[in-house]
Structures are given as structure tokens and as C-alpha cells.
Amino acid sequence: MSTPAAPSLYSQEYLNLPSEERTKLLQRLKIILQKEYDHTTVPRFEWALLLLCDISKLESIVMLLEEGTITPGHFDALMDQAQKVIWEWTQSCRKDNNTLSSKTSVKSQSALTRDSVLPESARRRDQAKCVITKAWPINVCHIYPFSLLNANRSTAEYPTHYIWRTLINWWPAEKVNRWKEKIFNESGNPCDSLQNMITLSPCLHAMWNRGVFALRPVSRPAPDGRILTVEFLWIPPTGPLSSYLDRVDILTPPPPIIMKQSKTWLTTTTEFPIGATYMWEEDDENVRRVRTGDLISITTPDPEKYPLPSYDLLEMQFILQRLVRMSAAAGEIDQFTSSNDSGSERDANVTTWLESVSPEGCKSSLDTKGSLEPVSTPYDPTDTEWEGAYMEAHSHGHGSAYLC
Numbered sequence: 001m002s003t004p005a006a007p008s009l010y011s012q013e014y015l016n017l018p019s020e021e022r023t024k025l026l027q028r029l030k031i032i033l034q035k036e037y038d039h040t041t042v043p044r045f046e047w048a049l050l051l052l053c054d055i056s057k058l059e060s061i062v063m064l065l066e067e068g069t070i071t072p073g074h075f076d077a078l079m080d081q082a083q084k085v086i087w088e089w090t091q092s093c094r095k096d097n098n099t100l101s102s103k104t105s106v107k108s109q110s111a112l113t114r115d116s117v118l119p120e121s122a123r124r125r126d127q128a129k130c131v132i133t134k135a136w137p138i139n140v141c142h143i144y145p146f147s148l149l150n151a152n153r154s155t156a157e158y159p160t161h162y163i164w165r166t167l168i169n170w171w172p173a174e175k176v177n178r179w180k181e182k183i184f185n186e187s188g189n190p191c192d193s194l195q196n197m198i199t200l201s202p203c204l205h206a207m208w209n210r211g212v213f214a215l216r217p218v219s220r221p222a223p224d225g226r227i228l229t230v231e232f233l234w235i236p237p238t239g240p241l242s243s244y245l246d247r248v249d250i251l252t253p254p255p256p257i258i259m260k261q262s263k264t265w266l267t268t269t270t271e272f273p274i275g276a277t278y279m280w281e282e283d284d285e286n287v288r289r290v291r292t293g294d295l296i297s298i299t300t301p302d303p304e305k306y307p308l309p310s311y312d313l314l315e316m317q318f319i320l321q322r323l324v325r326m327s328a329a330a331g332e333i334d335q336f337t338s339s340n341d342s343g344s345e346r347d348a349n350v351t352t353w354l355e356s357v358s359p360e361g362c363k364s365s366l367d368t369k370g371s372l373e374p375v376s377t378p379y380d381p382t383d384t385e386w387e388g389a390y391m392e393a394h395s396h397g398h399g400s401a402y403l404c
Helices: 022-037 043-053 055-067 071-094 115-123 158-169 173-182 202-209 310-324 332-337 342-357 363-366 384-394
Strands: 042-045 139-142 197-200 214-215 227-234 248-249 278-281 286-288 294-299
Touching: 022 043, 022 055, 022 071, 042 043, 043 071, 043 248, 043 310, 055 071, 071 158, 071 310, 115 139, 115 197, 139 202, 158 173, 173 310, 197 202, 202 214, 214 310
Parallel strands: none
Antiparallel strands: 042 248, 139 197, 214 227, 227 294, 278 286
């Protein structure tokens, strides 16, 4: 049996409970904002990123701002670059809900095509059931969005080129490189794999894409590679009318993730089908709703032939799903349109820009710091976000499986 990771100083931060050290750093950053901008509010996305980024990276950025090594303009550029990444992630998750049309599947020879064997292998590994509810029908889902794997790799705008450069500004290089190694093969090209797939019910898949819940890998697979344990967490909304464009005081506490909460507002018949978030066990009539803190065991009959979902990709997903949710990005993704405007060129040069300020100081501070282990607002169940998720889930019908 695998052993859960030992709790750390920041073990409660994954429940949206900021540590004392993070709060002190945000207080210092608030002073800088007051001095430079005469206000202490930031866009909701920036607020969410500052709460979820690695504590050592936040410390580095605050210190560099206090020292004058980087300017508030550099800080804004870092945020702009990170904002584009989360939009790409959210948009790609939504794209992956749709089958590739004949028009979109005609790509350059370098484009990655969907492997017809992988979804069937995922079904066999997960016994053709949702890994959470143990029910069917199911979608075979990507953890790292397929459309990011399959973007136009011949252009400078290929998202993968800047996604990883951006992530390394906010999380330790060692951690980001572990995530990256699960996506790229030895030739340096992105590749799809069974480790990047998991089976979910259509409704849970739609919720997952919107950051309504996340799966936290609590320990690496058992030595025999046959079981991986993840923790299910409902991620509370920041409010029924929250907008990605809202400005939030930098010290505003996030809605905490409540252990053992079932989120009954998710399971009304006006939102999702009856049983959409219930757990089922064979020969057990005592079904119940999925709750925060539920430990889910994902198993495989053959680790070599049907490897488990990647711990590292699930770790990446856990962080980015919470960022999507807290920043209210999913609710406004339809209003976002990728463009090749002048901002794209700036995004591609942010890292170079920062390095030019202090090649030894700024870059090393951002790249080599340590690592981090990983007042609810009443929610309106008639909110259109949930109606949209429901319609999205059922636009695929109830076939036995759907590759997303």
C-alpha cells in the first residue's frame, strides 16, 4: 500500500486556507501596490494566482519588487503572461469536449492525431466506469488537454512554447519539469498516452472542465503500480455573480474547501440528472453523494499494458483547476477569443525581458527557489454556469464512451 505524503507547513493550503507566511507576503505586496498604484485591489485572476502559486516564488517576486530589481511593470507582464496560460488551459478543456470535425482534423504532417487504441485501453483499465461514481456512461477524458498537445506546432504562437516558461515563474522548476516530462517524448515533441487519460461520467467531465471539482493525488502509485489514490474536492465558487474581470482586495480570503461537504446544490434535478454526483458500489444499495475528502482508488489490472493516470499530470491539473475556479475563468471562456495581437509578441519576450533586468538575480531567484506541497458565499443554484455545464454534458448523448 502506498504511503500518503507527510503533512507539511502548508498542508492546509490545498483547502484554500492561506498559511501565515503567505498572508505576510501578501501584506508586503499590498504595501507595494498602495505605493505604486494607490490602490490595493487586483483582478480576480491575479488574486487567485497569488494564493495558489508556490510560496517560495511569491517570496522571490515580493523581494525583487521591494529591492527594485524588477518594477511593477515587470510584475504586470508576469501576470499578463500567466493570464494567457490559464485562458489557453480553460479554452482547451472546453475544446476537448467536441469531436474533431473533418475540417479541423486535416492538419499539417506534424500534427498529433488521436490514437484510436488509447480510449479503448482507458475503458479496459477503468472497467468502463467513471472512476469516481463507478457508474456509466463514461467519457474518456484527457488530463492535459488534447488540443494543447495538437496545437499548430509550426508557429511561434504554439501554446506549449510559453505555457511551460510561464509555469516555471510561479512553481519550482523541478516540479514543472516533472509535469513536462509526462507530455514530451525523447524527441521533444508532445505525445499522448494512457497516463494522460481518465474516465468520468459526462456530467462530472463537464464539471471538471469548469473547475467545479479537482482530484488531488495524495500519494504515488503503490510499488506494484496497480493502485493510485486521489482525493476528491468540491471547489467552492467565489460567488454567484463573480466575474473574471472583478477587482479583489489582495488580502481577501478565498472560500475554504470544506471537508466532507457534499454540495447538495449540485444535485438538484434542475441542474444535473439524478445520481450525477452519487457514488455507486457493486452489491451495495447504500449509495451517497460524492463528498469533499472522499478517497478514490484508481486501479489497473496490468500496470505495464494499462498504466495508471500520471501522478504528476494530476498534480498539475489539481493546481490549474483550482486556479480556473477561483479566477471565475470558466464562466467567461466563451467571451474570450485567442488573437495574434501585439500582446502575443510581448508574452513571448517576458522571460527575456526579466532576464535582461538582472540575469543572475532575477532569473535565478524565480527559477531556483524551494518547493511547496501542495468565508463561503451563498450560491444561486439557478446560475447559468450550471445550466451550461448540464447542456454541455448532454450534447454528446449517452453513448458508452466518448473521447474528450
